[in-house]
Amino acid sequence: MNLVRPIASYGKPAAATLGLVDVDIHPRVRDLSEFRPFVSDADWHRLTTYGIHARHGFAKGYPFPKAAPLACRRDAWPPGGGPPASDLPFLQEQLLDRYGLDVGVLNPLQPSGQGDVNDGLSVALTSAVNDWQIEHWLRHEPRLRGSIVVPYEDGPAAAAEIRKRAGDPRFCQVFLLSRTCEPLGRQRYWPIYEAAAEVGLPVGIHAFGYSGHAMTSTGWPSFYVEEVQEHATSAQAQVASMVVEGIFDRFPGLNVVMIECGFGWMPSLAWRLDGAWKRLRDEVPHLTRAPSEIMREHVFVSTQPIEEPERPEHLLDAMEWIGWDRILFASDYPHWDFDDPRMAIPSFIPEEKRAAIYGGNANRIYRFR
Amino acid sequence: MSRHVVAPVSEIPPGGRKVVEAAGKRIVVFNLDGEFFALLDRCPHQGSQLSGGILCGLTQSDEPGHYRFSRAGEFVRCPWHQWEFDIRTGKSWFDPRRTKVRHFPAGVAEGSELVEGPYTAETIPVRVEEAYVVVEA
Numbered sequence: 001m002n003l004v005r006p007i008a009s010y011g012k013p014a015a016a017t018l019g020l021v022d023v024d025i026h027p028r029v030r031d032l033s034e035f036r037p038f039v040s041d042a043d044w045h046r047l048t049t050y051g052i053h054a055r056h057g058f059a060k061g062y063p064f065p066k067a068a069p070l071a072c073r074r075d076a077w078p079p080g081g082g083p084p085a086s087d088l089p090f091l092q093e094q095l096l097d098r099y100g101l102d103v104g105v106l107n108p109l110q111p112s113g114q115g116d117v118n119d120g121l122s123v124a125l126t127s128a129v130n131d132w133q134i135e136h137w138l139r140h141e142p143r144l145r146g147s148i149v150v151p152y153e154d155g156p157a158a159a160a161e162i163r164k165r166a167g168d169p170r171f172c173q174v175f176l177l178s179r180t181c182e183p184l185g186r187q188r189y190w191p192i193y194e195a196a197a198e199v200g201l202p203v204g205i206h207a208f209g210y211s212g213h214a215m216t217s218t219g220w221p222s223f224y225v226e227e228v229q230e231h232a233t234s235a236q237a238q239v240a241s242m243v244v245e246g247i248f249d250r251f252p253g254l255n256v257v258m259i260e261c262g263f264g265w266m267p268s269l270a271w272r273l274d275g276a277w278k279r280l281r282d283e284v285p286h287l288t289r290a291p292s293e294i295m296r297e298h299v300f301v302s303t304q305p306i307e308e309p310e311r312p313e314h315l316l317d318a319m320e321w322i323g324w325d326r327i328l329f330a331s332d333y334p335h336w337d338f339d340d341p342r343m344a345i346p347s348f349i350p351e352e353k354r355a356a357i358y359g360g361n362a363n364r365i366y367r368f369r
Numbered sequence: 370m371s372r373h374v375v376a377p378v379s380e381i382p383p384g385g386r387k388v389v390e391a392a393g394k395r396i397v398v399f400n401l402d403g404e405f406f407a408l409l410d411r412c413p414h415q416g417s418q419l420s421g422g423i424l425c426g427l428t429q430s431d432e433p434g435h436y437r438f439s440r441a442g443e444f445v446r447c448p449w450h451q452w453e454f455d456i457r458t459g460k461s462w463f464d465p466r467r468t469k470v471r472h473f474p475a476g477v478a479e480g481s482e483l484v485e486g487p488y489t490a491e492t493i494p495v496r497v498e499e500a501y502v503v504v505e506a
Contacts, residue, residue, distance in 0.1 A: 067451055074448035075421040338449055343415040 012100030019359030024330035038128035055212030076334035084334035147175035155191035166199035177209030185245030207231035235261035302330035
């Protein structure tokens with residue numbers, strides 16, 4: 001018998017001197033019945049008899065396999081069965097313990113009811129997801145924090161869910177997806193921001209969603225390669241909308257975290273918005289400051305999947321523009337494009353700045369410490 | 370470099386693989402239709418274990434819409450980011466010059482030859498009537 005040791009050097013990255021926080025972990029139900037205790041008999045009947053009504057025709061989740069089964073790392077399937085990130089002990093072993101995470105933020109994706117056409121079902125399911133986070137994860141693992149999953153197409157209902165959960169310190173943000181029916185600055189979404197600002201939680205906006213619109217502004221792409229670029233374009237549309245509609249002035253204290261959207265686009269978007277604002281300011285007189293200024297005050301970004309330019313200085317320049325205090329580490333566990341905390345944040349980034357990215361910035365914006 | 374007996378040939382069938390440790394390194398040994406190849410079990414990108422990846426072939430195209438598939442089972446894909454590595458050489462498909470997995474010479478030796486030494490075979494009991502996979506690492 002040839003005994004093989006595990007790969008060496010697991011543990012917290014040495015530069016994570018302010019702690020290691022992962023702001024993007026995707027827990028998943030083993031199957032829908034895990035939600036059963038948290039929905040009414042009537043909603044359960046509706047869900048199991050008529051199902052989810054996504055705005056995308058014929059699609060209720062993954063319309064194609066996305067490079068790997070359930071778009072997950074092939075080594076993330078729990079040995080005891082069930083899909084990746086459905087089993088707390090295995091998630092603890094493979095992520096929390098292995099890398100020495102101090103805090104991990106749960107961002108539940110499908111099936112979550114977000115963006116569902118049936119408003120009533122969307123309200124019931126999203127609330128069930130929040131109860132499920134508490135009962136299946138947060139109650140058992142103090143290193144994990146939840147995200148308040150809201151039925152964002154219904155602003156008042158989403159605001160009610162935010163206020164309902166806000167007293168529970170285990171929830172650290174309000175959770176939206178980047179593909180919504182209308183741009184996120186529109187008035188229908190304002191109750192969400194009003195509630196988030198009121199309870200002092202940031203709004204996390206994660207790539208994806210089933211809005212009913214084609215995922216690119218010119219239609220449906222042919223390839224998955226194109227879809228994963230769309231994260232950056234929907235993020236730009238959303239940030240532009242929120243900034244130009246004046247959301248951050250209307251709701252003081254509101255911050256957003258763009259999750260899994262990349263960040264190389266941030267400087268370019270800001271430059272172009274500033275240029276247009278100088279010329280067309282009188283169209284939007286409520287916009288009393290340069291868009292770039294608002295972005296650098298209220299918009300945060302997460303790292304994964306991190307841009308990997310050939311020349312390090314290009315990455316450093318983009319990060320410098322965004323601000324070293326506004327970039328948060330994310331792994332995207334258990335998805336196939338997972339970033340390893342020891343490897344993904346390059347060592348050419350000065351050590352104190354890596355410490356901020358690994359934990360300092362998230363601790364501040366989410367008030368973990 | 371020394372030679373390490375890592376498995377009886379019968380333990381790694383064609384299309385199969387085995388993770389072994391030799392000279393303190395974690396190595397994955399593949400059998401491609403009777404030929405053995407050994408790669409460091411670590412992706413050069415972010416360090417995942419390549420042994421957890423699936424085997425695939427080479428999909429190529431001369432123009433959009435026309436695809437050719439060849440060399441089935443001769444590439445391993447990283448279980449995380451799907452990078453493709455040629456098992457015969459350890460070279461990545463997208464940047465074969467600079468992005469590659471370290472590979473080690475591997476072959477087959479008869480037990481009768483091995484019992485004579487001087488091979489590092491402390492973990493595998495060797496019998497004269499069997500054949501063994503040997504890795505130089």
